[in-house]
Each structure stands twice: as structure tokens, then as C-alpha cells.
Amino acid sequence: MxxxxxxxxxxxxxxxxxxxxxxxxxxxxxxxxxxxxxxxxxxxxxxxxxxxxxxxxxxxxxxxxxxxxxxxxxxxxxxxxxxxxxxxxxxxxxxxxxxxxxxxxxxxxxxxxxxxxxxPVVAETSRRALRLLDLKPGETLLVHGASGGVGGLATQLAVAAGVRVIGTASPVNQERVAGYGATPTTYGDGLVDRIRALTPTVDAVLDTAGSGVLPDSIELRGGTDRVLTLADPAAHALGVQFSEGSEHSAEALADLLDQVVRGAVSxxxxxxxxxxxxxxxxxxxxxxxxxxxxxxxx
Structure with missing residues (x-):
């Protein structure tokens, strides 16, 4: 074949x-x-x-x-x-x-x-990441790559659970991130200052981009606790959790397929x-x- x-x-x-x-x-x-x-x-x-x-x-x-x-x-x-x-x-x-x-x-x-x-991948990965971060309603989550597949779904699921999300994305995707119910901002130079202008506290960080944002994430979080990357192999050198493997569930996938066809998530x-x-x-x-x-x- x-x-x-x-x-x-x-x-x-x-x-x-x-x-x-x-x-x-x-x-x-x-x-x-x-x-x-x-x-x-x-x-x-x-x-x-x-x-x-x-x-x-x-x-x-x-x-x-x-x-x-x-x-x-x-x-x-x-x-x-x-x-x-x-x-x-x-x-x-x-x-x-x-x-x-x-x-x-x-x-x-x-x-x-x-x-x-x-x-299938975004369904499993986004849910696994949010479970590992153990977010509570009212907490603030920073998502790197919030306009992408995993980042976008994780953002929507976190917002639906009562979490405040700040999401980084390119300038052209700011409107999409806002449409997910998050506060959008751009990535790149000055990221730490931009995030601190939006919130005094970052309770957790999810990196779905793998684009070298872990040092800034650690600074914003005040340590490596509850900083999770799905894509940056530098995690191990920095002491950040790298989530690998998978925990696929037919029931969870069926639920997401249904949510998408109903328009509940995108x-x-x-x-x-x-x-x-x-x-x-x-x-x-x-x-x-x-x-x-x-x-x-x-």
C-alpha cells in the first residue's frame, strides 16, 4: 500500500x-x-x-x-x-x-x-493536559499556542470549567482566541511584561507550541510547579514536566465528536x-x- x-x-x-x-x-x-x-x-x-x-x-x-x-x-x-x-x-x-x-x-x-x-489527538491531549494541571474554577491558566488544535480545545474546555485563560497566538489569530472565551495576547519579545499587565498571578501554564517559551513560563509562574509542555524537549533540562504517551478513550472521543457536530466546541x-x-x-x-x-x- x-x-x-x-x-x-x-x-x-x-x-x-x-x-x-x-x-x-x-x-x-x-x-x-x-x-x-x-x-x-x-x-x-x-x-x-x-x-x-x-x-x-x-x-x-x-x-x-x-x-x-x-x-x-x-x-x-x-x-x-x-x-x-x-x-x-x-x-x-x-x-x-x-x-x-x-x-x-x-x-x-x-x-x-x-x-x-x-x-482524536486534540481530544486526548487537551484533556490529559488539563487533568495534569488540576485546574480549579477561578484560577488563571496561560496557554501557549491557544489558536492551534490542542491549545484551542484546551482553552475552550478550561473556559467552560470556569478557568480564566490567557492565550498566546500570532496577531492574525487574536480574534479566534478571544472567540474561545480567552484573553488573547501575542508571543515573542516582551511576553512576560504583557502577561503581567493582564494578571498578577499565573496559576498554571500549558505550552502546546514548543517554541522556547519555557523560561518565560517559569518566570511568570514563579517556579516549575504546574508548568506543563507537550512539545518542548528542553523541558527535561529546565525541570519542567513533559507530558508524553497517551490515554485514549473511545467514550471521550465520541463525546468530543458529538460536541463538535453540535457546535459546542470548535x-x-x-x-x-x-x-x-x-x-x-x-x-x-x-x-x-x-x-x-x-x-x-x-
Whole structure:
């Protein structure tokens, strides 16, 4: 089958289409014919080799952490799903024509494949981050990258829980962050002063951008306690918690899919590109100014 492959670490240019063996659904799994693949900043960090200090990636590798598609093979012991069903879920090698899922949820009517594929990672990551930060109503949370997929959803969920959120984003995305119910501000030089002008206290910091903001975050928080990054490998040297791994839940994903189709929360899809343009897609995400999720379609 066709898949996006990289044989060495480097820039987006190392990505290319190649032929890889078809996966098979094992016990408790389903295989889907992929209709859309979400592209995440984490994909680029793995591809570049930046995450090798945290965990190793055997080469050649296929990126793609989330997909939506049609079930075409059901593993032993699986119930409640049949071939032809539309599902979405996390995938280890999703940027391909076929992918195997351990966790999935039915895609509701009214949600297309690109939108559904944009949700599994942000659903799990944003909820895990907020749980680790243990926020209480009335506290103030600083979110770096609040207009992105994970940052944007975490912002919306925190605001819904009664947390005051200050979100950093590029100038063109300030209105989006405000629409999520947060107080927007720009990143870059002078960040500490801008945040201090908005609030006397930062109770917790969530870094979804991985763009070198941890020293400023520690200064604003007054220490490393309740400073969490999802994307900056410098965390370990600075004594900041780096949240890795995943705790995917079919029930939580189904709930988010329902919330999105009802309009209760928003995870915008900024661009949909063909699988052959994986390098361009990761370049857009690497740049950090996509303005929403980037999705590939085979």
C-alpha cells in the first residue's frame, strides 16, 4: 500500500510516498481504509529527530497519529462495529491508505472525514493536559499556542470549567482566541511584561507550541510547579514536566465528536491537502501559523 515514509531524520523534504506492507487488524482492533489523516506538530518533531532524546523512532517510519476512515477489517473479539462503518481514532502509522486502530469512535452524521480526523489527538491531549494541571474554577491558566488544535480545545474546555485563560497566538489569530472565551495576547519579545499587565498571578501554564517559551513560563509562574509542555524537549533540562504517551478513550472521543457536530466546541480545519503533499503539510504545521488543523487525504 502507499504511505508517507521518511528514511532519515531531517526537514519536511525527507518525506516521500513509498510502498509498505498492509497492516492487519489483530484481536481487539479494526483496520480502516483511510479517508483523512490529521497532521500534528508532534509529527514534525519526530521527523526532525528532536524527540530522539525522549524516545527513539525506528527508521523507516510512517507518520500520522490520527485518522478517519471506513472500517474494512474487524479483529477478533471486536463488537459494535462492522465493515463500512465510519470511524475516527488514534493511529500509529496513519499517513497511509490503510491504518489499524486500537481505539475508535463512530463518526456522527454531519461530520466529514477531514474534520473527524482532526479530533482524536486534540481530544486526548487537551484533556490529559488539563487533568495534569488540576485546574480549579477561578484560577488563571496561560496557554501557549491557544489558536492551534490542542491549545484551542484546551482553552475552550478550561473556559467552560470556569478557568480564566490567557492565550498566546500570532496577531492574525487574536480574534479566534478571544472567540474561545480567552484573553488573547501575542508571543515573542516582551511576553512576560504583557502577561503581567493582564494578571498578577499565573496559576498554571500549558505550552502546546514548543517554541522556547519555557523560561518565560517559569518566570511568570514563579517556579516549575504546574508548568506543563507537550512539545518542548528542553523541558527535561529546565525541570519542567513533559507530558508524553497517551490515554485514549473511545467514550471521550465520541463525546468530543458529538460536541463538535453540535457546535459546542470548535476545532477548525485550516487546510486539506493530498497525501502526496505531506512535506508541504508538515512544513505548514512546523511553521506554527497554520491557523487550525492541517489534514491529508489519500
Amino acid at each position: 502507499r504511505a508517507v515514509v521518511f528514511d532519515e531524520f531531517g526537514g519536511p523534504e525527507v518525506l516521500h510516498l513509498g510502498e509498505v506492507p498492509e497492516p492487519e487488524a489483530g484481536p481487539g482492533q479494526v483496520r480502516v481504509r483511510v479517508q483523512a489523516v490529521g497532521v500534528n506538530a508532534f509529527d514534525g518533531k519526530v521527523r526532525s529527530g528532536a524527540m530522539e532524546a525522549v524516545f527513539t523512532t525506528p527508521l523507516p517510519a510512517v507518520p500520522g497519529l490520527e485518522v478517519a476512515g471506513l472500517v474494512d477489517q474487524v479483529g477478533a473479539g471486536v463488537t459494535g462495529v462492522a465493515t463500512g462503518d465510519r470511524v475516527a481514532g488514534p493511529a500509529g502509522r496513519g499517513a497511509a491508505e490503510l491504518a489499524v486502530l486500537d481505539v475508535w469512535a463512530q463518526v456522527p452524521v454531519g461530520l466529514d472525514a477531514p474534520q473527524a480526523a482532526a479530533l 476545532v477548525p480545519v485550516a487546510k486539506v491537502l493530498p497525501l502526496a503533499e505531506a512535506a508541504r503539510a508538515q512544513s505548514i504545521v512546523d511553521d506554527g501559523h497554520a491557523g487550525g488543523k492541517v489534514v491529508l487525504v489519500p
